[in-house]
Amino acid sequence: MKKAPTKALACNLLFTRHGTVWATWRLSPVAYGFAPAKRKKAVKIGHQALFQAVHGEALLFGLTADVDPASVVEQMLEGVDVSECDEWREEALLTLDALEDLRLGTRAWWFSVPLRLGPHSAWKEMARRTATEFGEAFGLAPWMPGQGEIDELLVQAAAIERSLPTMFNPRPATVAEHIWIGLHHQSRGLGLDRRIPSMSHGGDVQQEILQLGSVIPRVWLDEGAQTDLAEVPAAKRLGQNPFSRRYLKVAGGAAGETPSYQSLLAMTGTPRGGITFPGTEWLALADELDMDLDIALRMHIMPATAAKARNRKAENTINEQYNQRTDGGITGSSTELDATVEDLVLLQKALDRSDKETRVQVTAVLAVGADTADEVRAKTDRVKAFYNEFEFTFDPQLGLQEELWWAMQPGVPTSREVRALAQLTTGRDLAAAIPLASTDLGSQKGSILGMNVSSARRTPVFLDIEGSVLGNKSGSFAFCAESGAGKSYALKKIAGDVIDRGGRVFVLDHSDTKEWADFAGSVTDSVSLEVVNPSHSLDALRLFGPRDGGPILEAFFTTLLNIAPSDELGVALSEALDADYLHRNGIGSASELLEHLKSQDCPVAGAQSLARRMNGWARKGLGKVIFDPSLAPLPLDSDALVMCTRGCDLPTADELANAHLFRQLPVAKVFGRSVYALLARIAQYVCFKDIDQLALFIVDEAHHVTVSPETTGIVELFVREGRRSRAAIGLGSHDAALDFGNEAVRGLIPVRVVMRHTDPKLAARALEWIGLNHQDDSLVETVQGLSPMDESNRIVAGREGEGLMRDQAVRYGLIQVTRPGRQRRHEAIVSTPEAAA
Structure with missing residues (x-):
């Protein structure tokens, strides 16, 4: 049974039994995955800066853990x-x-380095080690560092922290994290990990831990699990192949009575043709494996000046060997010597690029664990096969499993055996491995939009609309996809979550089946209105009163009657809808306004002409939603308001741009254009009025709204200013280049999701909209292949809801929109009875 190296913990300092003191920082991985080439290059430069920030020994390690569903x-x-x-x-x-x-x-x-305190550091380390050994031998009270020494070390640690790239948001590791790390290594593969301690600091636990001393329990380390052979008959034991037992049995400690079988694989070979970037990010690839794989880079980093001096000594040695060699054969020592020379030349060229460059000796170790020897062997074979495809060789070293196990942990000095496995490279070349790559997506809380399927590691993707607006950011989002790809499902799911969490929604529904009205009715006490067959009135004067309703109704009539605000009828309309004028004349509705304008006593110039135009619409069935006084006003306090606009045709972009075509617009299109603008203004009023409740404006088939400048302006207002009123807009449509408003609006939508687009041009336009390379054929094919259809024209089972997402932090990844936990909610969301079944 061996003791952990930890003697004492204080802040991010780890005092060891060997006398050294290590400082550890938690690092945040950065978005990579589908990031544009420019972003990937910046991430590589950040890694390069990390490997050039410190000199001497260093340990970078990434540990996996299950996510507790309760969290x-x-x-x-x-x-x-x-x-x-x-x-x-x-x-x-x-x-x-x-x-x-x-x-x-x-x-x-985490990133960990041993600290040094100038010329007296060796003496201090020896004193610490001696005090520890003496105290343990005679049963004395454990040695603990003094506060003065801790403060001195923290000053040095702070100086190192300032040299670490801010890209990775380095933060001193907590005592709780140190303990979690130690326990994780003891129980790897058993699924016993508690939640990884939070990145935020907890309470003051420094003195408590100092008094307790080491809190990491001892473990048995059994190389090759020799204790298991006791159960094997003697005859079979003699025939055991030692190479089949290249794993470590870890017993006791955090695992208790259940042993952890672990395999530690060290890198022993790299692609002979070199590593290309981007394309061979060999550590970022680790998350493509559907298993927990821990990573550690045990490094010795040397600055360029010292490395060049060492190269000159190596060059002299090689020259002597060249002079002494006698074998010139292809397979002889001369060939090996030539290879050494080639490597030395390449290293020298790399060091000559920059004075900041570093020479890095790195032992890369991967670790898997399981509760049985057979399972850990199977995992080892899969890891080796996976990396062999990229010409990287990782082998579980025979007889070195224990050495490699300790090498993955901070506070442990690098042994000679581990150092012998090191690969020689530079900070620049090692950076191409991109270990600190993240595929994280979404917010830290909120409703679950779906699962992140960018890698083999599944994590929920949260959408926090309210958190965004409270953080003074836009909570708006948009989905772009062809019909049947799942955008309406996603929009309904989000809308339902908003209502369930105490918010409200206002929806424009242009579907022939009034699907949103049916959905909202199954979610809450909703109110739906069909514009061409209304159950309620949209008369703005009745909804909002003269002060707020007058301007809204004026804008509606301006568009409906095709009059300019500055011409005679426009001026007349403005006078008639002035709030004071309406009050003086007791006008409280559009129908009363029409009767007033018809009156011979009306003092408004041009009132008769204005009334004649207005009356033409009042006589039509389309005008009922505005002029019928028997209809009750639309109740605006409902949690879900759905405006069904089927039958309201809209002009095309060509008809709006061509004066000749515009003059010949059919009645239905003139009315449709005007009523959509009215509905958008009502949505603005409803959603912006109550700043204490989140309000979401949903526009499925957004091209119906953004076809005209009047409604596009409302969309832009939601995107730009909605956060001030706890409001956001959710859009869905087919063509990202045309349907989401002008360039400014498209660029200001923070959360964007592209779902299946089999048309290559539409797929490319969608990629350009979310900020990815639309000329990349592989990305276009990715969009085309989302949620694929089978021979019967149905989405392949298990592939529903796939999309390429850009979140609010401009991170990219693949998601799969998940169905709600409640079956009744899923049935309410789906658009067809077949899908519900």
Whole structure:
């Protein structure tokens, strides 16, 4: 049974039994994945800066852990009063049940270096080591560092921290993280990890840990699991192949009575043709494996000046060997010597590029674990085969499993055996591995839009509309896809979540089946209105009163009657809808306004002409929603208002741009254009009025709204200013280049999702909209292949809801929109009875 190297913990300092003191920082991985080439280059430069920031020994390690489903549910419930949101509480509980069957995983990264205190550091390390050994031998009270020494070390650690790239947001590791790291290594592969401690600092636990001393328990390390052979008959034991037992059995400690079988694989070979970037990010590839794979880079970093001096000594040695060689054969030592010379030349060229460059000796170690020897062997074979495809060789070293196990942990000095496995490279070339790559998407809390399927590690993708607006950011989003790809499903799911969490929605529904009206009715006490066959009135004077309703009705009539605000009829309309004028004349509705304008006593110049035009629409069935006084005003306090616009045709872009075609617009298109603008203004009023409640304006088939400048302006207002009023807009349509408004609006939408587009031109335009290379054929094919259809023209089972997402932090990844936990909600969302079944 061996002791952990940790003697004492204080802040991010780890005092070891060997006398050294290590400082550790938690690093945040950065978005990579589908990032544009320019972003990928910036990420590589950030890694290069990390490997050039310190000199001497360093350890970079990334450890995997399961995500507790309960923590996911906590993120769903954060900020929600569950006592007022029964539906959301039920959804959270059903989500918890569903996540229990899924393997959710994450990876956290740390960077650790030993500290030195000038010329006296060796003496201090020896004194610490001696005090520890003496105290343990005679049963004395454990040695603990003094506060003065801690403060001195923290000053040095702070100086190192300032040299680390801010791209990775380095933060001193907490005592809790140190403990988690130690326990994780002891139970790797058993699924016993508790949640990785938060990135935020907790309470003051420094003195408590100092008094306790080491809190990492001891473990048995059994190379090759020799203790298991006791159960094997003697005859079979003699025939055991030692190469089949290249793993480590870790017993006791955090794992308790259940041993952890672990395989530690060290890199022993790289592509002979070299590593290309981008394309061979060999550490970023680790997340493509559907298993927990821990990573550690044990490094010795040397500045360029010292490395060049060492190269000159190596050059002299090689020259002597050249002079002494006698074998010139192809397979002899001369060939090996030539290869050494070639490597030395390449290293020298790399060091000559910059004075900041570093020479890095790196031992790369991968680790897998399981609860049986057979399973860990199977995992090892899969890891080796995976990396062999990229010409990287990782081998579980015979007899060195224990050495490599310790090498993955901070506080442990690099042994001679581990150093012998090191590969020689530079900071620039090692950066091409991109270890600190993240495929994280979405917010830290909110409603679950779906699962992140960018890698083999599944994590929920949260959409936090309210958190965005409260953070003074736009909460708006848009989905672009061809029909049947799943955008309407996603929009309905989001709308339902907003209502369940205490918000409200206003929807424009142009479907022939009034699908949004049916959906909203199954979610809450909604109000739906069919414009061409109305059950309520949209008369702005009756809805909002003269002060607020007058300008809205004026804008509606300006478009409907095709009059300019500055011409005679425009001036007349403005006078008639002036709030004071309406009050003086007791006008409280559009029908009363029409009767007033017809009166011979009306003092407004041009009133008769204005009334004649207005009366033409009042006599038509289309005008009923405005002029019929028998209809009750639309109740604006409902949690869901759905405006069904089927039958309201809209002009095309050509008809709006061509004066000749515009003059010949059919009545239905003239009315449709005007009523859409009216509905958009009503949505603005409803959503912007109550700043204490989140309001979401949903526009499915957004091209119906953005076809005219009047409605495009409302969309832009939601995107730009909605955050001030706790409001956001959700858009869905087919053509990202035409349907989401002008260039400014398209560029200001923070959250964007592209779902299936089989047409290559539309797929390319969608890629350009979300900020990816639309000329990349592989990306276009990715969009075309999302949620593929089978021979019967149905989406292949298990592939529903796939999309390429750009989140608010401008991170890219693949998602799969998931169905709600409640079956009744899923049935309400789907657009067809077949899909519900």
